[in-house]
Amino acid sequence: MSEKKVSAAVIRRLPRYFRYLGELLNQGIDRISSNELSERMGVTASQIRQDLNCFGGFGQQGFGYQVDFLYNEIGNILGVYNGYTVIIIGAGNLGRALANYRFFNREGYKIIGIFDNAQEVVGETIKDLTVLHVDALEQFMGQQQADIAILAIPRDTVPDIAEKLVKYGIKGLWNYSFAELSFDEPVAVENVHLSDSLMTLSYKVAQLEK
């Protein structure tokens, strides 16, 4: 597998392929033609062929894609099976919702810590984990390797915590705040802007009304 050749545009589409292929596996479907996959995903068959050609090895032409093979290949590229450990910063509603997000358990991500700065929350148990005070982060990170931190805290508290996390060796930040983050250190950042999706929805609703 030569991952180096995969373009950024293809990478952006991979999580969607992974999702659809996972659905097919759940339904017990082990082969699918690019036309069928195209119809289900709303992407052209030629786009799919072009994207998936980056990975090679689908069996013979005319027999379609081997679903489990492709699913695993794409999962590998996305690092889904790398066993990344995750900590959640913020034990509010969003942090709790994410702690209970089934995707983590179904795939290879493992939540190993939940932190908050509110004394009334520290010590509480969420998903078998005792909520720790954020002041314990440095010690925690010295003892356990957390790869990814979920930032589920108010925007104004994000830059300070994020900087500390990077200093303590975090590799990826999954940022739910509107705070823009950038670092000199090599850290992966993925910002989630739920409002973008809401605005897309409201655009679609507005179009319906025309």
Place this chain on the structure above:
Amino acid sequence: MSEKKVSAAVIRRLPRYFRYLGELLNQGIDRISSNELSERMGVTASQIRQDLNCFGGFGQQGFGYQVDFLYNEIGNILGVYNGYTVIIIGAGNLGRALANYRFFNREGYKIIGIFDNAQEVVGETIKDLTVLHVDALEQFMGQQQADIAILAIPRDTVPDIAEKLVKYGIKGLWNYSFAELSFDEPVAVENVHLSDSLMTLSYKVAQLEK
């Protein structure tokens, strides 16, 4: 304003422009060149010029974009100012997190109802709203116009509730479950797949390790 000319690809980028322009307004910046905006957004200046040309009327060349004008134009197209009313189905952690999402209040969206099927939650107050039983949905929708419903409930309960909501006249569904929804009726659906963003992050983390 002739919105009809705006392509689907441009529409997908609009929420991001709206966000960045909002940031600029917050910072008291009232004019920006396409080069500056390009640098901040990580999009080429020519892409920005091309996208924003769809809206016309930025003042003279060489003087950059007038931030508040563009912000309002884009907000209009996205339906942000249409005063859409929103109900939340599911008063669990995700539903509560979304009820407290500041974007709703800052922009023109108004949450007018929260529903759950658990008796221990019904009657509770969240953001000045009393949680109602989902069985009260039909009556509620007969009395008040809810435009958008947020589906913050488990996947297996989604299809049934979604079908009812459509029957009661909902126009848009913001779906946080993995359930795939499609309707014969004209309903706007926007699916949020947080896992796509997590996988993109884990891809970036995996790349760092190379």
